[in-house]
Amino acid sequence: MLKVEEKLFQDRYRVDAGRPHIKIKDAETCTHQCKSQQCTVCCPAGCYIQEGNGKVVLITDGCLECGTCRIICDEHRNVDWEWPRGGFGILFKFG
Amino acid sequence: MAEKFDVIVVGAGMAGNAAAYTLAQGGLKVLQIERGETPGSKNVQGAILYSDAIEKIIPDFRDEAPLERHLIEQRVWVLDDTSYMGTHYRSEDFNKPPYNRYTIIRAHFDQWFNKKAREAGALTICETTVTELLLDGKKVVGVRTDRKGGEIYADAVILADGVNSRLAVKAGFNSEIKPKDVALAVKEIHFLPQETIEARFNIGEEEGVVIEMAGKISAGMMGTGFLYTNKESITLGVGCMLSDFKEQQVTPYELLDRMKAHPSIAPLIAGSEMKEYAAHLIPEGGYNAIPQVYGDGWLIAGDAGQFVNGIHREGSNLAMTTGMLAARTLVELKAAGKPFSAANLSRYKAKLDESFVMKDLKKYRRMPDIFHNNKQFFTTYPDLLSKAAQTLIRVDGVDKKSKEKSIKQSFINARTRLGLIGDAFKFWRAVE
Structure with a gap:
């Protein structure tokens, strides 16, 4: 299993x-x-x-703000999606 | 804030900066609002800059803009698991100024572009998220931000808020993007010494190479990959349609790591240091996915309006052009003393229709559906082509006529005679 955390470790965030x-x-x-x-x-x-019991847990700290989760949840529309407050979230060094 | 502006521009990407610059140059009172810490800190692109579009806004951009390498060579690769088959086009004509295309790093470029807009007279505030449009009936009269007392009024708002254009959806102007109309791309930037890059790609100082890729790297999905050379780094990534991502079990980062491990790609980035991982959506729905782009007191530009030419990998130039045209529309109306009503703003749509933006998008209007419904272009054909090439190239005592026969048979077995003709026709219809 590949760890995405190793990739995200290179990114800069200001977590709200x-x-x-x-x-x-x-x-x-x-x-x-x-x-x-x-x-x-x-x-x-x-x-x-x-999670093992069929639950889905969301932790947004590593979010890249792409919008994928909101758009693919088109059957249930179960994602409440807003931009982070101004200045917070991912801060791309290169983009 | 009691102050009122002529125009508020939401976003400081390619479309937003082009709009803010053009509006300020035209003498309008402009407020630009950006949610990132600095312009560019939320923006992601491959990235290639097309000179023609920026030249029309800032003719002498080459003197100051942070540019990486001008492109002298374009490679198009079709990959299977172990091979690539490709066409390379390299020309000394691309090595003569004024250069036609450059690689850029968006976080750097966008700061410069925004500085030009501010020098022209636009006011930019960063670290501020616009949460909704302020409406008076159907007319947009301003924006609400997440700052305290954050209601700001203007005669018009240009929505250059990117692919996830939440504001137009929230206001009920447009509907939510569909998974089939958008691709998810993930990419990394890898640093290497400048000389290493130049040796690996057989290029001189400031010269650059682009590789566009299709085939097995998209794991059966409708998608493509890319690799661009910057001065001291290489950006590479892969993107596939969200409707396809939804139906399979490979994560985007695993897809990217598989691509990086491909025997044709791994040596190009060997020994590099990865310094950033990014993800971004790309509007790929084309002409038929373009929403309503204007109304009473509002205009949409850039990715927010789905202005991307998928097959030619063009987006930033469409963003700049649509941002500029939206701004020009407002400058002209203001000069004529006319209000920013929907009827008057329809001039923006007319300008778009006259430009390469709508002409190109219209030309490829059938492409998204054809590729969605014919995955063989991303799966079967790369395999067949690779095997055919290998059969022809490998010297193994089998006579050439038998080799040709076996290649022909492999195509018929995979697609049937009628299927091959149908595929040729579909491909032609897609790009016609």
Whole structure:
């Protein structure tokens, strides 16, 4: 299993502690209604983690702000997605 | 803030900076709002700069802009698991100024471009996120930001807020992007000594090479890869349609690592130091995915309007051009003393239609659907081509006529005679 953390370690962030800009609207929907849980495959920062009990856990600290999770969740629309507050989040050195 | 502006530009990417610069030059009172720490700190691109588009805005950009290498060679590779088959075009004509294309690093370039906009008179505030548009009925009258008391008013707002254009969706102007209309690209930047890059790519100081790739690197998805040479670094990445990413089990970073490990690519970045990993969405829906791009008091430019020519890998030039045209529309209306009503702003759409932007997008309007429905172009054909080349090149005592026969048969077995004709027709329709 490849670790995306090693890649993200090279990136610069200003984390808005305690104020995640993306939230799962209803955890039950992920657990019971979403079979594929593709956010856990498609997120390029590995922010969505599949837990053994069928739950999906979201930790936004490594978010690259691409928008993938919001767009692929088109059947359940279960992602509450906003930009981080001004100045917070990923800060690309090169882009 | 009681102060009112002629125009608010949301975003300081290619479209936003082009718009802010053009508006300020035209004498309008402009406020540009950027959510990043500095202009460019939220922006991701390959990145190639097309001189023609920036020249039309800042003719002498070469004197000051942070540029990496001008491109003298274009390689197009089709890869299977162990091989690549490619066409290379290198010309000394591309080595004569004024150069046509450059590699750039967006975080550096965008800061410079924004500085030009500010020098022209635009006011840019960073570290500020626009959370929604302020509406008076259907008319946009300003923006709300995440700053305290952050309501700011203007006669028009240019939405240059990128591929995830949340503002137009929230205001109900446009609908959410569909997975089939957008590609997810991941990329890394790898640092190497300048001489190493020049030796590996057979290029001189300031000369650059582009490699565009298709085939097995997209793992059966509709997608492509790229590798660009900068002065002291190489950027490489791979992107595939989100609708395809949704249906399979390979993570984007695993896809990128597989590409980096390909025997044709690994030696090019060997010994390098990776200094940044980035991900970004690219609008690839083409002509049919372009939303409504203007209304009462608002205009959309750049990726927010899905202005990307996927097959030619052009986006930043469309962003700059649409940003410039949106701004010119407002400058002209202001000079004529006309309000920024939807009817008057329809001039923006007319300008787009007359430009290469809409002409090119219209030309390739069928392409996204054809490639979506015919994955053989990304799977079967790269394999067939590679095996055919190997059969012809390998000397093994088999006579040439038998080799040709076996190649022909491999194509028919994979696609049937009718299938081959159909594929040729579809490919032609896609790019016609």
